[in-house]
Amino acid sequence: KNQVEQSPQSLIILEGKNCTLQCNYTVSPFSNLRWYKQDTGRGPVSLTIMTFSENTKSNGRYTATLDADTKQSSLHITASQLSDSASYICVVSSRRFGAGTRLTVKP
Amino acid sequence: GAGVSQSPRYKVAKRGQDVALRCDPISGHVSLFWYQQALGQGPEFLTYFQNEAQLDKSGLPSDRFFAERPEGSVSTLKIQRTQQEDSAVYLCASSLGRSSEKLFFGSGTQLSVL
Numbered sequence: 001k002n003q004v005e006q007s008p009q010s011l012i013i014l015e016g017k018n019c020t021l022q023c024n025y026t027v028s029p030f031s032n033l034r035w036y037k038q039d040t041g042r043g044p045v046s047l048t049i050m051t052f053s054e055n056t057k058s059n060g061r062y063t064a065t066l067d068a069d070t071k072q073s074s075l076h077i078t079a080s081q082l083s084d085s086a087s088y089i090c091v092v093s094s095r096r097f098g099a100g101t102r103l104t105v106k107p
Numbered sequence: 108g109a110g111v112s113q114s115p116r117y118k119v120a121k122r123g124q125d126v127a128l129r130c131d132p133i134s135g136h137v138s139l140f141w142y143q144q145a146l147g148q149g150p151e152f153l154t155y156f157q158n159e160a161q162l163d164k165s166g167l168p169s170d171r172f173f174a175e176r177p178e179g180s181v182s183t184l185k186i187q188r189t190q191q192e193d194s195a196v197y198l199c200a201s202s203l204g205r206s207s208e209k210l211f212f213g214s215g216t217q218l219s220v221l
Contacts, residue, residue, distance in 0.1 A: 042214055043111070043212025044198075049209065089150075095152045095166075097151065097152070099147075099148050099149045100148075
């Protein structure tokens, strides 16, 4: 049923390291793709939005990419901080959510 | 208010009880969404309002689920005859304009059905 697949399911990295999260989707029609950060016990917060014509977009240490042909997106986090520990959720067209990647940043 | 407000924050219900979950969106936001999030999973779309009109209710799992937004602002999600499988966090989100714009989420209502 889930038309948005994220990988990895969980990830542990050391503070200061970079990481890349993946999102593959089959949702149609496509209007946009957003990455959200969800802290435990809180609602998701938008990090970045990608529309059909955009390939790359950056927001501080977050860089999202989109390949509309292969229907793949990635979220790259640079120089990770302890506060980056959260779930990162890929959302397509405001309707379809991925299950998220649980990121843990350790000191 | 400054953000999307949901109440109650936590709700415990006995199986078979009816519950009502409230969402106060950001003032002036046209679009309002309800999602259901099971533990360790991403949110699942339930329903969408544009002002007072419920334009999409395709995600509501059964006819026990009912949502309304009579005046185009506050919304209520009602679950009748709750079952254990209804236990989840119910998230509300709003956006300023069309449904494709950035969503602002509330902190959710955690429903536990015993």
